[in-house]
Amino acid sequence: MHHMQSAPSRRPPRTPATNAWEAIRTAIMVPLFTGLIWWIANQSVGETRRFTVRLRVAGGVGWIATLESSPEFTLVLAGPNRLLDRLEAGLAGVGDFLDYRLTPSEAESGPVFERDAREVLYRTSLIERSGLTIETIEPPEVRFRVDRLVAGEVSVQPDFGTIEVVSSAVTPPRVGVEMPGVALGNLNGKVTVQVENALRDWTASHPGEIDFSLTAAVEIDGALRVEPTQVTLSGRVVGLLGTKQVGPIQILPGVPLAMQKRFLIEPAGNEDFRADLTVRGPKDRLSQLEPDRIQAYFDVKTADEALAGQTINRRAVVVLPPGIELVGEPPEVSFKLTPKEGAAGTGTP
Numbered sequence: 001m002h003h004m005q006s007a008p009s010r011r012p013p014r015t016p017a018t019n020a021w022e023a024i025r026t027a028i029m030v031p032l033f034t035g036l037i038w039w040i041a042n043q044s045v046g047e048t049r050r051f052t053v054r055l056r057v058a059g060g061v062g063w064i065a066t067l068e069s070s071p072e073f074t075l076v077l078a079g080p081n082r083l084l085d086r087l088e089a090g091l092a093g094v095g096d097f098l099d100y101r102l103t104p105s106e107a108e109s110g111p112v113f114e115r116d117a118r119e120v121l122y123r124t125s126l127i128e129r130s131g132l133t134i135e136t137i138e139p140p141e142v143r144f145r146v147d148r149l150v151a152g153e154v155s156v157q158p159d160f161g162t163i164e165v166v167s168s169a170v171t172p173p174r175v176g177v178e179m180p181g182v183a184l185g186n187l188n189g190k191v192t193v194q195v196e197n198a199l200r201d202w203t204a205s206h207p208g209e210i211d212f213s214l215t216a217a218v219e220i221d222g223a224l225r226v227e228p229t230q231v232t233l234s235g236r237v238v239g240l241l242g243t244k245q246v247g248p249i250q251i252l253p254g255v256p257l258a259m260q261k262r263f264l265i266e267p268a269g270n271e272d273f274r275a276d277l278t279v280r281g282p283k284d285r286l287s288q289l290e291p292d293r294i295q296a297y298f299d300v301k302t303a304d305e306a307l308a309g310q311t312i313n314r315r316a317v318v319v320l321p322p323g324i325e326l327v328g329e330p331p332e333v334s335f336k337l338t339p340k341e342g343a344a345g346t347g348t349p
Contacts, residue, residue, distance in 0.1 A: 048078045048135055053091065055121070055142065058101045062149055064180055064224070065102045068112055069143035075121065079132035087130045098124040102144065110146030111182075117142045147180030149224065154184075154191045156218060158233050161196030162243065163203075164282055168235035175218050178225040191220050195233060203237060210237045242283040243327060247276030251296040251316050251333055258302070261340075265300055268311040268334040275316075275331040281324040295319040298333050308337040 052074050059065035077084065091097075100120055106113070117137050121127055127134070153174045160168070175191070177184065193216050202214050213234045218226050251273045253265040267273055277294065279286070298316045316330045 047081055047084065048076050049084045049088070050074065050076050051088070051091065051096075053096050053098050053121075055124075056097050056099050057144060058099065059146070060102065060104060060107060063107050063110075064147050064149055065107070066145045066147075067142070068145045069141070070139065073117060073121065073137055073139065073142075075137040076135040077127075077130075077132040078135050079130070083131050087126060087132060090126050090130075094126075098126055100124050102146065106144070107146050110144075112143065112145050114141050114143045116140070147182055149178055150181040150184055151176065151178045152184050153177070154187050154189055154220075156231050157190050157192050158195050158216070159192050160199060161194070162241040162280065163196055163199050164238040164241050165199075165235045166238055168233065171232040171234070172228070175231065176225070176227045177220060177223045179220065179223040183222040187220070191218060193218060193231070193233075199237070211235075212237060239282070241280050242286050243278055243280045244286045244289065245276055245278050246289060246291050246294060248274040249277055249291055249294050249296050249318075250274055251298060251331065253300050253335065254297045255300045256302055259300060259305065259337075263305070263308065264338040264340055266336050266338050268336045271334045273333055273335075277318065277331070278327040279320060279324050280327050285321070285323055289321065289324065293321055296331070298335075300335075300337075304337055308339060311336060 052072065054071045055067065055073060056071070057065045057067055077087065098121060100123060106115075117140050118134050120142050121134065121137065153176050155174050156170045156172075158165075158168060158170060195214070195216050198214055198216060199212065202212050203209075206212070211234075213232060215230050215232055217230055218228070220226055253273075255263075255265055275296070277296075279289070279294075281289075296316050296318045298314045300314075304312055311334050313332055313334050315332050318326050318330045320326060
């Protein structure tokens with residue numbers, strides 16, 4: 001028997017079109033794979049990158065935390081590019097803020113304490129899960145303040161500005177607050193509510209009326225709670241107050257007798273112990289107000305003896321006639337204690 005042999009398979013003949021297509025595919029795929037390999041390698045390479053971030057701090061139940069030092073930090077982070085890119089995108093989404101929450105044990109370190117900035121930033125959420133290493137950080141320390149929250153009450157005092165009001169009343173006269181203990185102490189038991197603009201609006205919408213009643217919001221910086229948030233103010237509008245600049249007013253030193261014998265109280269720099277004051281009150285009283293009806297003085301204390309020869313700054317006390325009030329803060333004076341020649345106990349020969 002004759003065995004028939006199968007004919008060998010043959011590839012289709014290569015045509016010019018086939019050759020052209022393979023050349024095009026090679027031209028596309030080689031750069032694509034090359035670029036992909038480069039990108040993967042680049043994302044895995046460790047590099048460093050500089051970031052500028054701002055730190056925010058949160059407290060806990062019963063206490064509040066704030067930053068005593070600058071919130072801005074410059075740090076250099078090291079790690080793969082893909083992780084650096086991820087962190088950069090994350091920071092862009094939160095305005096470059098990093099959030100840090102103090103632990104209860106740290107709260108007991110207050111009221112003011114320092115921590116290593118590197119350790120603090122490692123514990124912020126974005127960096128903690130970033131997989132990156134902090135190479136350098138400036139500034140190296142971060143300083144916190146912790147204040148206990150306390151509850152209390154403050155009286156509400158309306159400030160009618162240049163409008164003269166009689167028989168004014170506030171309902172309720174006091175509001176409850178919850179805020180840091182230090183800030184509450186600084187209020188000295190009262191909060192001022194500015195109501196001049198609201199009262200002007202009231203008088204404009206109630207022509208011919210003088211007995212008013214309006215509501216005003218009570219806002220206290222740093223308070224977590226104010227209750228109630230509004231009070232009712234009532235009273236009678238008498239007229240507009242005027243303002244007047246009076247001066248120069250001589251500011252006299254109040255010196256203990258023992259120090260008068262041993263020291264001269266002299267102005268420091270260009271100080272001359274005189275100041276012009278702006279006061280507010282009924283226009284008829286202001287028209288008759290003369291500088292000699294205003295008294296101003298500053299206290300020289302026995303403790304100032306330790307600062308003899310140095311410049312001492314002190315706020316003056318201003319005494320005004322009834323119905324007249326000072327606009328703004330009292331003036332500040334700068335003075336020096338100069339030992340009198342031959343005075344005992346001053347170290348002068």
